[in-house]
Amino acid sequence: MSKRRSHVLTHILLVLICFLIIVPIYWVVKTSLTGENLFNYPPSLIPKDPHLYFFVDVYYWIPFLRFFMNSVIVSAIVVVSNIIFNAMAGFALGYNFPGKKIIILTYLSCMMVPFQTTIIPAFLLTKYFGLLNTHLGLALPLVSTIINIFVFKMNFDAVPHSLHDAARIDGMADWRMLFRIYLPLARPAIATNIILTFVWSWNNFIWPLIITQDTIMRTLPLGLARFLSYFEDTSGQLYAFVIMVIAPIVVVFLMNQKSFISGMMSGAVKG
Amino acid sequence: MRQVIGQKRGRILLMIYLFLFPSLAIFILYRITPIIWNLVLSFQEWQFIGPNTWIGLQNYAEMIRDPVFWQSFKNTLFYFFGGTPIAIALAVLVAVLVNNPIRGRNAYRVMIFLPYPITPVAVAIIWQWLYNEKVGLINYVLRSLRLVSDPVPFLQSFKLALPSVIVTTVWQVLGYFVIIVLTGLQTIPDDLYESAELDGASRLTQFFRITLPLIRSTIFLCFIVGIINSFTVFDIIYVMTDGGPGHATEILVTNIYKNAFTFNRMGYAAAMTMFMFLFLMLVTWYSNRVSGGEAGGVSYYE
Amino acid sequence: MSLGRRLSDFGRENLGRIVFIVAVVLALAIWIVHVRLNDDGIVSGVVLNEEGEPVAGATVQIREQTLNLLKEPRTEQTDEQGRFVFKDIEMIEFVISAKLEGVGASARPRYHLYFMRQNFELPEPLVLKASS
Numbered sequence: 001m002s003k004r005r006s007h008v009l010t011h012i013l014l015v016l017i018c019f020l021i022i023v024p025i026y027w028v029v030k031t032s033l034t035g036e037n038l039f040n041y042p043p044s045l046i047p048k049d050p051h052l053y054f055f056v057d058v059y060y061w062i063p064f065l066r067f068f069m070n071s072v073i074v075s076a077i078v079v080v081s082n083i084i085f086n087a088m089a090g091f092a093l094g095y096n097f098p099g100k101k102i103i104i105l106t107y108l109s110c111m112m113v114p115f116q117t118t119i120i121p122a123f124l125l126t127k128y129f130g131l132l133n134t135h136l137g138l139a140l141p142l143v144s145t146i147i148n149i150f151v152f153k154m155n156f157d158a159v160p161h162s163l164h165d166a167a168r169i170d171g172m173a174d175w176r177m178l179f180r181i182y183l184p185l186a187r188p189a190i191a192t193n194i195i196l197t198f199v200w201s202w203n204n205f206i207w208p209l210i211i212t213q214d215t216i217m218r219t220l221p222l223g224l225a226r227f228l229s230y231f232e233d234t235s236g237q238l239y240a241f242v243i244m245v246i247a248p249i250v251v252v253f254l255m256n257q258k259s260f261i262s263g264m265m266s267g268a269v270k271g
Numbered sequence: 272m273r274q275v276i277g278q279k280r281g282r283i284l285l286m287i288y289l290f291l292f293p294s295l296a297i298f299i300l301y302r303i304t305p306i307i308w309n310l311v312l313s314f315q316e317w318q319f320i321g322p323n324t325w326i327g328l329q330n331y332a333e334m335i336r337d338p339v340f341w342q343s344f345k346n347t348l349f350y351f352f353g354g355t356p357i358a359i360a361l362a363v364l365v366a367v368l369v370n371n372p373i374r375g376r377n378a379y380r381v382m383i384f385l386p387y388p389i390t391p392v393a394v395a396i397i398w399q400w401l402y403n404e405k406v407g408l409i410n411y412v413l414r415s416l417r418l419v420s421d422p423v424p425f426l427q428s429f430k431l432a433l434p435s436v437i438v439t440t441v442w443q444v445l446g447y448f449v450i451i452v453l454t455g456l457q458t459i460p461d462d463l464y465e466s467a468e469l470d471g472a473s474r475l476t477q478f479f480r481i482t483l484p485l486i487r488s489t490i491f492l493c494f495i496v497g498i499i500n501s502f503t504v505f506d507i508i509y510v511m512t513d514g515g516p517g518h519a520t521e522i523l524v525t526n527i528y529k530n531a532f533t534f535n536r537m538g539y540a541a542a543m544t545m546f547m548f549l550f551l552m553l554v555t556w557y558s559n560r561v562s563g564g565e566a567g568g569v570s571y572y573e
Numbered sequence: 574m575s576l577g578r579r580l581s582d583f584g585r586e587n588l589g590r591i592v593f594i595v596a597v598v599l600a601l602a603i604w605i606v607h608v609r610l611n612d613d614g615i616v617s618g619v620v621l622n623e624e625g626e627p628v629a630g631a632t633v634q635i636r637e638q639t640l641n642l643l644k645e646p647r648t649e650q651t652d653e654q655g656r657f658v659f660k661d662i663e664m665i666e667f668v669i670s671a672k673l674e675g676v677g678a679s680a681r682p683r684y685h686l687y688f689m690r691q692n693f694e695l696p697e698p699l700v701l702k703a704s705s
Contacts, residue, residue: 007373014368018382021442025385027408028397053666053685060665060689085297088290096272097287106295110302112555116503116524117548120312120531120541121305141301144294164273173279175286203390205506206524210532221392225510228396231640239400242393253388255590257381260388265450 032243035236054240061237062230064244066216067223070135071202074219077139078201083193085144087186090152091178111146116206123210133213142201148193155189156182188259195256195263202249220245306548312541319535330542340543342518343526346433347502350522354437354444355497359490361441362448367482369449370456380453384446391443395510398439402426426512432519436511440504448493455489456482495558502551523547611692616659618695620651620671620679623702627655631673631701637664638683655698663689670699677703 030036033050058064093104122141131137159182167177183190205221212218218226224245227238253260313330317323334340369379386394401408402425410422425435459482467477505524508514514521514529523543531540584591620631629651636646651657651671666685672678679699686693 007371010368010371010373011375014365014379017365017368018379021383021386021445023408024397024401024442027401031400051685052687056665056685056687081293085293089294092287092290094273095283095287096274097284103291103295106298106303110298112552113302113306113548114499114503114551116505116527117309117544117551118301118305119528120537120544121308122301123532124308125300125304140297144297146294146298149294161273173286174283175290178290199388203388203392203506205390205392205509206528209509210528221390221506224390224396225392228510238396242396246389246393249388249390250385253385254381255593257377257384261380261384261450264387264447265454 028239028242031236032240054236055244057237058241058244062223062227062241063216064223064241067218067220070138070217071219071221073135074138075198075201077135078142079194079197081139081143082145082148082197083190086148086193087152087178087183087190089144089149090154090189091156091182093149093153094156107146107149115141119206119210122207126211132211133217135217137211138208138217138219139201141207142197142204145197145200148196151189151192152186155186159185191256191259192263195260198252199249199264309541309544309548312538313545315538315541317537319537323538326538330539333539334542334546339518339521339526343514343521343523346518346520347522349433350437350440350504351498351501353434354440355494355501357437358441358444358448358497359452359493362445362452362493363483363486363490365445366449366452366456367478370453380450383449386443387446389443391506392510394439394443395507398435398442399426399511402435427516429516429519432512432516436508436520439507439511443507444500448496451493451496452486452489455486459485491558491561495554498554499551502547608688608691612688612690613692614659614661614663614690615692616662616667616669616695617693618657618669619698620655620657620673621698621700622676623700627651627653628671628673628676628701629653629655631655631657631671631676631699633657633659633669633671633699635659635662635664635667635669638666638668661690662693665689669695671701673701677701 030047032054033052034047035054036044036048093100118141126132126137126140129137131140163181164177167181168174172180203221204219205225208219208222209225212222215226224241227241231237312323314325314327315323316326316329365383369376369383400406402410404410404422404424404427407425409425410419413419413423423431425431463481464477467481472480502523504522505528508520508522508525509528512520514525524547527540527543527547530536530543616635618633620628620633622628631651632648633651634646634648637644647659647662649657649659657671664686666683668681668683670679670681679701682695682697682699684693684695
């Protein structure tokens with residue numbers, strides 16, 4: 001910075017913008033702690049008598065723990081299988097083999113099919129597999145994502161050939177190289193994979209909406225949406241539930257801001 | 272590229288195909304097959320329980336005459352044309368601000384990006400309440416500032432429902448666009464600005480003459496992202512208004528969902544899906560041609 | 574790189590996150606232990622009259638506060654020291670009151686617990702006031 005510029009205006013504008021962005025979140029947090037402004041008017045701006053009882057209510061009124069575990073299990077399946085399958089595919093794409101062009105074309109064209117256009121057949125498919133209303137059925141469509149395959153491919157392509165050749169001379173089988181050499185060097189790619197797939201599967205709403213039939217198999221976003229119809233329209237518990245649903249992702253985001261932002265920036269291709 | 276040579280050539284080839292198999296299988300099952308299935312379904316009438324009857328192009332004929340379908344298509348277009356330009360313009364403004372070498376840059380970036388990973392269902396519920404005409408914060412502010420005298424029923428009014436949903440979307444999506452634009456901004460070398468400064472150009476002139484032209488491709492990318500997502504949004508609308516009031520906020524995806532899973536008209540819903548798919552194909556193909564690269568298929572939230 | 578060196582590098586980079594996760598897990602563990610130790614479902618308190626003397630033989634009623642208002646209330650009697658004890662209470666939110674013929678009735682305060690079967694001692698005594 002050779003020149004000293006006055007950035008006061010910049011700061012003021014940015015503070016204003018951040019204020020507007022944060023206000024809805026603050027409002028929800030405040031309501032989940034106090035329950036005011038649900039029925040009284042005018043609303044108060046500072047929380048009075050905060051308490052945690054709404055959160056306790058949510059825990060006991062609905063099978064919250066079960067919903068949470070459903071989300072966790074499905075996300076775990078999705079994240080782990082994504083890393084494995086995408087790394088495998090990205091690694092394989094680093095070779096020259098017959099049919100490579102067709103396969104890449106297939107991947108690229110699949111990238112252009114948004115999930116929402118597949119909901120009817122995907123539902124029927126899941127039904128015929130007998131996977132309706134199961135964790136596996138919830139996870140299956142998300143189990144591999146093309147953008148992440150290319151993320152891995154780009155990462156693996158950057159590994160110098162000498163490593164590969166040396167390992168080959170040492171007699172290491174090619175498939176072992178993926179796990180012994182390439183994956184350990186691919187930490188950013190793995191981080192991107194984890195973040196993208198975790199966010200998609202945790203926030204996924206339309207697919208659980210279509211697939212689950214029993215209340216007990218619902219994931220958190222679905223449980224949240226249905227909470228509205230079970231209990232009154234507005235209640236402190238609803239907003240406590242909102243906080244409980246978004247807390248994990250927000251916490252994960254705040255703990256890994258850099259990887260998160262750069263990860264979601266890798267196109268975030270749907271599928 | 273690694274070469275498949277040597278004694279173990281067969282083994283390596285086997286490995287390659289095995290490694291490609293799981294992801295390919297998933298995509299064939301859940302992406303390619305559905306397109307064909309949708310196509311076939313769209314020519315049938317199927318109530319889900321019971322036999323499917325072949326009715327040829329009747330679904331499409333009905334679709335063309337269906338006012339709800341056109342309304343949902345119109346709404347989707349409005350959603351895109353109303354939301355994306357505003358979001359991009361705001362994002363450019365914010366990105367330019369954040370790009371300055373100021374302290375707390377990272378904190379600003381984090382706060383602006385924060386709404387993006389939040390579950391869209393939660394966002395819908397939060398904003399639904401902000402828009403509430405009796406106790407919502409927005410009405411309170413408007414009335415305190417004396418901008419309106421009666422409470423405004425944002426989500427219940429035919430005229431205001433869709434713009435309200437658009438505002439919510441912009442709120443969530445702004446951070447994502449800001450980061451895209453920021454990445455583009457950072458490719459502009461500093462000396463361009465410095466020499467412009469030496470030539471006496473004001474900051475505003477610098478912005479319009481240097482910054483904007485050089486981030487054209489970034490902005491274009493944002494538009495593509497925006498249109499793909501305007502067509503695929505579901506969560507926010509379903510939870511906030513469910514297409515209402517009337518069909519004021521009905522978009523293509525909610526319409527398809529309702530026809531398929533509420534009215535059980537699988538064939539008709541499949542026909543609408545085909546329409547949506549072909550339209551998006553057109554857009555992606557066109558954007559690929561214009562940008563001359565792999566700009567296709569980028570989505571901005573979810 | 575040796576495993577030890579890699580682990581220590583990892584530790585240094587992620588110190589903040591590790592501390593946070595450990596803190597969360599610890600807090601969770603402490604909470605679970607606390608709940609396990611105090612979940613006998615015992616709700617107890619004392620009933621006094623307007624002069625502040627304990628009232629024996631008063632009827633104390635505890636009724637669950639839920640959306641489903643058809644649940645039956647439970648009752649107990651106070652002993653010579655005016656104390657009452659409910660066991661195996663499985664209510665998260667309840668209304669509690671006391672009365673004794675000839676002496677009066679108490680207010681009907683509402684209490685909300687933090688977990689099911691939480692052992693709870695009424696923070697204030699139920700004071701019987703003669704109805705006027």
